[in-house]
Amino acid sequence: MLTDADQAFADALALRGVTVKPAAPNYLEEPRDVYHGRPGFVALPSDTDQVSEVVKACAAAGVGIQPYGGGTGLVGGQVSSEGPVPLIVSLERMNRVRAIYPEEDTIVLDAGVTVSEAQAAAEAAGRLFPVSYGSQDSARIGGGLAVNSGGLNVLRYGMVRDVCLGIEAVLPDGSILNGLKRLRKDNTGYDLRHLLIGSEGTLGIITGAAMRLFPRPAQIATAFLVVRDPGAAIALLTLFRQRAGEAVSAFELISRTNFDMMAETHPEARQPFETFPEWAILTELGTGPGADPEEMMTALFEDAFEAGLVSDGAVAQSGQQRADFWHFRETIPEANRRIGAIASHDISLPLSELAGFIAEAPEAIAAIAPGRIACFGHLGDGNLHYNLFPQRGDTRDAYMARSHDVSDLVHEMVVARGGSFSAEHGVGRKKVGELQRWGDPAKLAAMRAIKTALDPKGIMNPGAVLPLL
Amino acid sequence: MLTDADQAFADALALRGVTVKPAAPNYLEEPRDVYHGRPGFVALPSDTDQVSEVVKACAAAGVGIQPYGGGTGLVGGQVSSEGPVPLIVSLERMNRVRAIYPEEDTIVLDAGVTVSEAQAAAEAAGRLFPVSYGSQDSARIGGGLAVNSGGLNVLRYGMVRDVCLGIEAVLPDGSILNGLKRLRKDNTGYDLRHLLIGSEGTLGIITGAAMRLFPRPAQIATAFLVVRDPGAAIALLTLFRQRAGEAVSAFELISRTNFDMMAETHPEARQPFETFPEWAILTELGTGPGADPEEMMTALFEDAFEAGLVSDGAVAQSGQQRADFWHFRETIPEANRRIGAIASHDISLPLSELAGFIAEAPEAIAAIAPGRIACFGHLGDGNLHYNLFPQRGDTRDAYMARSHDVSDLVHEMVVARGGSFSAEHGVGRKKVGELQRWGDPAKLAAMRAIKTALDPKGIMNPGAVLPLL
Incomplete structure (x- = not known):
């Protein structure tokens, strides 16, 4: 696939002192295995001046650039799968x-x-x-x-x-x-x-x-709390923020399906509850010296229980228990991957719209694809990872034809409530179409004008965020 | 000054339902009385659609627009004093x-x-x-x-x-x-x-x-503390942030000259200290229910005293005393105005460079213009209002010829230490030259490219931030 011209360009960069190599397979893959790069070269500049040299050479030759960081992006922004093969520019050697x-x-x-x-x-x-x-x-x-x-x-x-x-x-x-x-x-x-x-x-x-x-927070208190539903979770968040202010450093929502799927894929993981809750919150308070977050947490737990917002829960009693709680939360994405999602979404909603969305979505989705919905995420930020999975025993194949329709529906419901179809993962290549569909027209026009003004040759990560022209 | 063409343009806007009037004098003035607008029209749209109508009409006719908010800007960004007379667009009726x-x-x-x-x-x-x-x-x-x-x-x-x-x-x-x-x-x-x-x-x-x-912070504690010098003030800030975290909601530095000038211009104002300190800090802790910021403040005061960071001070014992403290701080800009600055600066510095700048600047400034330096500002943000005044009894006239040189010197010292010549007031018209001089060339080129891409006719606030072409 590499032409003589590609080789000559790589050689010219190497002559300027920049390390250039044929791109190893890891540069051509991404975690979701949707986008696949094509063989080409990777430049490994050692400092900013070398990056500048590389970009100037690419600008002069009209060669596209695929910037590359850690390769962990979830929307294909780091892998070029269409158009002319770009030069990958990885900053891994600039690590001081x-x-x-x-x-x-x-x-x-x-x-x-x-x-x-x-x-x-x-x-x-x-x-x-x-x-x-x-x-x-x-x-x-x-x-x-x-x-x-x-x-x-x-x-x-x-x-x-x-x-x-x-x-x-x-x-x-x-x-x-x-x-x-x-x-x-x-x-x-x-x-x-x-x-x-x-x-x-x-x-x-x-x-x-x-x-x-x-x-560094001198003291941390961590609790896993059972709530009736997302509305109660939001009322609980309001209570926590009112009482503990910025000390509230985490407020994660986890739905029942995630507990089920963790038991399925990670039977060795320590489950925080014997009876799996419909909805749970993992929350953390971090304070400076002088305050006692565990006391605050215990008081909040008691008051929330009194108020009917929380029905069960545990405040971590040791560093080990705290680590177990977080290990459970952080393993959920891996459990999701092992089961294999039909459709996954990184959405955000205004907090006052969040419970309404969670109440409304399952029935609408079931009408298209009656799978299992696993919802978890950063409730404090209004950010949910809202994913659809096959029913236990089913394979994904039976559903995949409807994957796109499910995502369209979810995004439509989210946008109608003033939410976002990409809260924290970005647009990359995966959501270029969504941005064109849901993005504000004035915003899209201004984005294109800015892109053209700063990158008239379109060499920077072509095809990401905005469609290839 | 109003031409028939101006009148016809105003009439055309009025026909579309937009309120248009000859601009009253208040639209042509700004607080520092440096920039003076020229007679023209002001449009007073009642909603966003009307703003859009006005802008479209201006874009079609190539008429410049002077956006207008509350008129309180300190760098002349709200008053057009050069080039063709623009249409002022005030959003005062959009106040819902x-x-x-x-x-x-x-x-x-x-x-x-x-x-x-x-x-x-x-x-x-x-x-x-x-x-x-x-x-x-x-x-x-x-x-x-x-x-x-x-x-x-x-x-x-x-x-x-x-x-x-x-x-x-x-x-x-x-x-x-x-x-x-x-x-x-x-x-x-x-x-x-x-x-x-x-x-x-x-x-x-x-x-x-x-x-x-x-x-809303449920409880607030306010203190005025005497510190030896700016270095001690920064060590004190570190201590406060370490111990009270985000509860530290204000950390204002005030130099001796400000106490002197307040006594001169506002003899009725309640001075926080009988003996005017060389340097003082006005600080505030705000916390949610359950915490006791006054206790935190008192403990911090005691520990800082022990550590030699603070030599004197007072924790406000009543709402009235707290209000007096803040009234004193907030009257300083007015005292500055009454005395009349030779040169005033809205600078910011990395915190670790701040004490060095304050130590170095007076001698360098005295070599140009030996006035009185009054320094106050938001130390917690690294932001100082660093102003030069005539010696008591002198008039400004004796110094004004050197005003520009003083500002150049201050900005040069600040930029050399990685600081900014405009921390919070902006560029407006006053600092267009400074931005061209001190701004990063790649930034300036990108700014011009973006301006041209989004506003190809240059109708939006012409002459502010970037020079008129």
Whole structure:
């Protein structure tokens, strides 16, 4: 598949000192196995200047670029499966912590640092790096910023964009945007940081970031609570936020099907309840020294029980029990994968619409494909992973023809309630059609105008977010 | 000054139902009295569709638009003093609270609602609207978003952009961007919200916003503390954040000169200290029910005293004393105005650079203009208002010739330390030259490309942020 021209281009880059190799299979795959890359080259620049060199060469030759972080994206944004074969540009060699300033709660990172490495660097300095998600050992900061990743700490600290103070990036003409400001306040022109964050590599390659750090919570209390239904869960969230404020650092909703499926796929996992609940909340309070989150949690549990919001539950009594609770929660996506979803959705809703959606959706979905619905997610953020599975004993094949219709229906219901068809995973290649269908027309026109203005040759991650022209 | 063509254009808008009047003098002035508008017309649309009509008419006729909020901006962004006389578009009649959702902590506002009105609406629903600043009775939400205003609550809640979930705006072609999402998470394409916020009306007119609300702090403790120097102030901030976390809702630095000038201009104001301190901190802790911020504050005060960080201070013992403390702080800008600054600066620095700047700057400034330096600001955000005044008894005239050189010097020192020459006031017309001088070249090129792509005729707030072409 590699032409002489491809080879000549790769050789020219190598002559400028950039490491270029035929792309190994791992660069051509993605976790959901939907998009498949084609053989080509991967460039492995060692610093920002090399990224600039690579982009300039691609711009001059009209070669497309596939930016590549940790490869953990869930919407195919990291794998080009259509159009001319691009040059993959992986920032894995740019993996230095450039500087850490514990006294000002900031860290400056190469984009190729993994989320776990950033956490470790912050911990070594006695601080907390506020981003956390399942794929954090592989996911890199640059990729996380490109898709504006969410995860487990959004309720307390926000999305990745909310904890990013500044970025360095290479724009589509190869120029270097020097925006590594470590400032809380900087009103000096258009906020290109926020424009690039979430643009999924279609407007430039993020090469470095200045990120916020936080004090490490001195004390943590974790509880698994049984609630009657999602409405009660939201009332419980309101109670928690009213009483514990920003100390509420996690508020995860888990539906009955997830407990069933965990028993099916992970019988060894420690189940938090003997009788599987219809709906449960995994919540956590984290506080500084001087406060007693366990006491707060116990008082909240009691008051919620009195108020009829909670019918059962457990406050973790040890670090081991806390770890078991979280292990259970974090294994759910793997259980989902093993069972194999017919259709999966990463949706968000205004909190006041969330219970209505969960009440309405199952019947509507059953009319198309009567499978099992597993719902879990970051309730505190209005973000649900709302997935449809075959009935136990059935295979996916019996349903897959209706997968697309199910997703259309779910997204239609979500959008009608003011929600989003992509809460934290992004658009990538998977949801390009959804964005064209559901996106605001003025927004789409402005996006295209900006894309054309900054990347007139369309070399940056062609086919992601916006359709290929 | 009004031509027949101007009159005909105004009449045509009026025929479409839009209220159009000759602009009263208040639309042609700004608080610092530097920029002066020229007589023209002001359009007063009553809803978003009318804004769209007005913009379409201006786009068709090539007429410039001067968006106008509350008129409180401090960098001349609201007053056009050069180039063709624009149509002023004021959103003062769009002043409805569209909806409030206390249970999901969101409020949807017309852009013409004032900050005070938004606060009142939130309070009536038992919630807190997190934006607050001196000009809040006049400042409107749309203008606040246009400049990404800061203010007194940034430390805890962030800048205005950080508490905005979604915007509605009219783009330069008159199309309406429907982005009033009430979602914490929404990764569906480029974040035009963040691009428009802080673009100071040069990319569109914000007509509505969905904003976050918060639980009202049940208890507040306020203290005025004397610190040795800015380095000690930063160590004190670190201690406060470590111990009280997000409960630290204000951390304001005030230098000696401000106490002197307050005594000069406001002898009736209650001074917090008999002996004026060289440096003082006004700080506040706000917590939910169950916590005791006064106890936390007292313990922090004692520990800071033990550690040698604080030498004197007072924890407010009553609502009246708390109000006196804040009244003192909030009157400082007025005292500054009465004395009359030679040069004033709205700068931010990385926290670890802040003490070094404050140590270095006076001598360098004295070499140019040996006046009195008054420094106050939001230390927790790294944001200082760093202003130079005549020595007592002198007039400004003796210094004004060196005003520009002083500002150049201050900004040069700030930029060298990774800081910003505009922390919270924006660029407006006042700092267009500074942005061209200090702005990153790749950023400036991208800004111009975006401006041209979205506003090819250059009708939106011509001459603000970017120079007139």
